[in-house]
Amino acid sequence: MAKNKSFYICGECGYRTLKWMGKCSECGEWGSFVEEVEIKSGTSTSNINKKLTNINESSKKVFSFQDVIIEENFRYTTEISEFDRLLGGGLVKGEVVLITGNPGIGKSTLLLQLIGEYTKYGDVLYISGEESPMQIKNRGKRLGVTHDNIFLMSETDMTNIYEYISLKKPKVVVIDSIQTIYNSTYDSMPGTPTQIKECTMKIVELAKSLNIPFFIVGHITKEGKLAGPKLLEHIVDAVFSFEGEEGLFYRILRSSKNRFGSTNELAVFSMEEAGLREVKNSSEFFLSEREEKNIGSMVVPILEGTKVFLLEIQALITDMNIGIPKRIVQGYDRNRIQILTAIGEKIGKMNLGMKDLFVNVPGGITIKDPAGDLGVVISILSMYRGIPISQKIAAIGELGLRGEIRKVFFIDKRLRELEKLGFKGVYVPISNKKEIEKNSYKLKLIYLKNLEEVIERMVE
Ligand SMILES: Nc1ncnc2c1ncn2[C@@H]1O[C@H](COP(=O)(O)OP(=O)(O)OP(=O)(O)O)[C@@H](O)[C@H]1O
Numbered sequence: 516m517a518k519n520k521s522f523y524i525c526g527e528c529g530y531r532t533l534k535w536m537g538k539c540s541e542c543g544e545w546g547s548f549v550e551e552v553e554i555k556s557g558t559s560t561s562n563i564n565k566k567l568t569n570i571n572e573s574s575k576k577v578f579s580f581q582d583v584i585i586e587e588n589f590r591y592t593t594e595i596s597e598f599d600r601l602l603g604g605g606l607v608k609g610e611v612v613l614i615t616g617n618p619g620i621g622k623s624t625l626l627l628q629l630i631g632e633y634t635k636y637g638d639v640l641y642i643s644g645e646e647s648p649m650q651i652k653n654r655g656k657r658l659g660v661t662h663d664n665i666f667l668m669s670e671t672d673m674t675n676i677y678e679y680i681s682l683k684k685p686k687v688v689v690i691d692s693i694q695t696i697y698n699s700t701y702d703s704m705p706g707t708p709t710q711i712k713e714c715t716m717k718i719v720e721l722a723k724s725l726n727i728p729f730f731i732v733g734h735i736t737k738e739g740k741l742a743g744p745k746l747l748e749h750i751v752d753a754v755f756s757f758e759g760e761e762g763l764f765y766r767i768l769r770s771s772k773n774r775f776g777s778t779n780e781l782a783v784f785s786m787e788e789a790g791l792r793e794v795k796n797s798s799e800f801f802l803s804e805r806e807e808k809n810i811g812s813m814v815v816p817i818l819e820g821t822k823v824f825l826l827e828i829q830a831l832i833t834d835m836n837i838g839i840p841k842r843i844v845q846g847y848d849r850n851r852i853q854i855l856t857a858i859g860e861k862i863g864k865m866n867l868g869m870k871d872l873f874v875n876v877p878g879g880i881t882i883k884d885p886a887g888d889l890g891v892v893i894s895i896l897s898m899y900r901g902i903p904i905s906q907k908i909a910a911i912g913e914l915g916l917r918g919e920i921r922k923v924f925f926i927d928k929r930l931r932e933l934e935k936l937g938f939k940g941v942y943v944p945i946s947n948k949k950e951i952e953k954n955s956y957k958l959k960l961i962y963l964k965n966l967e968e969v970i971e972r973m974v975e
């Protein structure tokens with residue numbers, strides 16, 4: 516008879532131990548261990564003989580490269596083209612996509628809208644462990660998702676889910692959420708690391724063997740991390756996270772992992788009465804409410820995944836009241852701002868020793884692209900010197916410690932986006948000149964070698 520075994524598992528990294536630990540010796544997380552009971556189904560030596568007799572079964576899972584047939588049009592597409600772009604051009608059959616986000620951000624809304632779109636390929640299944648079929652249908656009515664071939668399943672037992680899907684083979688499946696599903700082989704509660712991991716592995720097995728794509732909703736913790744073992748992200752094919760500030764009507768969906776498309780892609784949606792609506796021209800969206808000329812503000816074309824976003828960088832400098840000077844940064848790496856401020860102080864002859872500095876990127880996006888550096892320093896210098904900058908001019912360039920402006924990648928894409936939005940001119944690194952001159956642009960191109968040249972121009 517199988518013996519129940521109790522152990523502790525780290526919710527962060529999945530590390531197992533027989534004794535409880537305050538701090539995980541593997542990933543260093545505090546208070547992350549939960550007790551779980553596992554029922555061993557038996558992997559003793561007697562089973563090995565049984566396994567050997569199953570060798571024929573195993574060989575069915577081996578294919579020669581030649582035998583693998585690639586289906587054409589193997590991606591399901593929707594009318595929500597921004598979402599398809601995030602997936603890498605549509606949903607791949609058999610892929611498992613994890614969607615995470617804060618409570619109430621719009622995960623179920625998006626998935627119901629998507630499942631409605633996928634009905635054109637056949638029957639689709641929406642499994643919810645959180646809401647009743649009536650609640651889901653009600654939401655569907657509001658969103659205009661009323662297709663007859665959407666099947667709603669109110670189930671949390673993985674065995675029943677497995678059986679139903681194996682039998683009915685729907686075209687697309689949504690599981691809302693993974694934290695509510697459990698595998699009765701294990702004694703632990705739904706939502707515990709073992710349950711989440713085991714159920715996800717079962718889902719992946721189903722997805723791959725039947726070639727059915729799955730969307731799994733995953734809740735996140737207060738700290739903004741995915742609730743459950745980190746290794747969950749390794750098991751699935753793609754991880755998308757929903758971001759957005761409370762009270763604001765727009766939502767950003769970001770891909771942090773994608774086996775069938777590029778990562779760090781970003782799409783903007785607005786949350787409306789009729790559901791999530793894609794914002795195709797997101798640059799316009801981020802740049803609204805701006806004046807002709809501004810002090811302490813500069814627009815930068817930033818690359819997020821494969822798409823360019825025009826974002827505004829704002830700087831504010833005030834006299835310090837007490838203590839040490841503040842450096843408050845939102846939307847940019849704080850250490851990077853310290854470096855850029857130091858370069859600006861040295862080359863631009865600024866003295867910020869007794870000043871508080873605030874840098875902000877409105878819109879909720881955090882810039883990781885170093886091409887934003889030049890825009891940051893220009894905003895700070897403009898604020899420090901009180902020189903207004905035309906808002907029809909943008910800046911592109913990474914800054915070196917000596918103030919040199921370094922070459923950036925994908926310059927053509929960035930310039931095209933600026934052109935599209937009616938910008939008149941742009942500061943660009945001179946090292947990009949050769950590449951830029953291969954094409955023609957309606958923009959006035961201001962080539963720069965270093966920060967000194969920027970400062971000379973600002974005085975003009
Ligand atoms: N009538 C409505 N008009 C506009 N927006 C609405 C309406 N009803 C709900 N919403 C929006 O939908 C959001 C809830 O969306 P949804 O239930 O899809 O989120 P969720 O991420 O699935 O949440 P949970 O984590 O609780 O499952 C609300 O926060 C609200 O912004």
Ligand SMILES: [Mg+2]
Nearest residue numbers: 622623624691
């Ligand atoms: Mg929900």
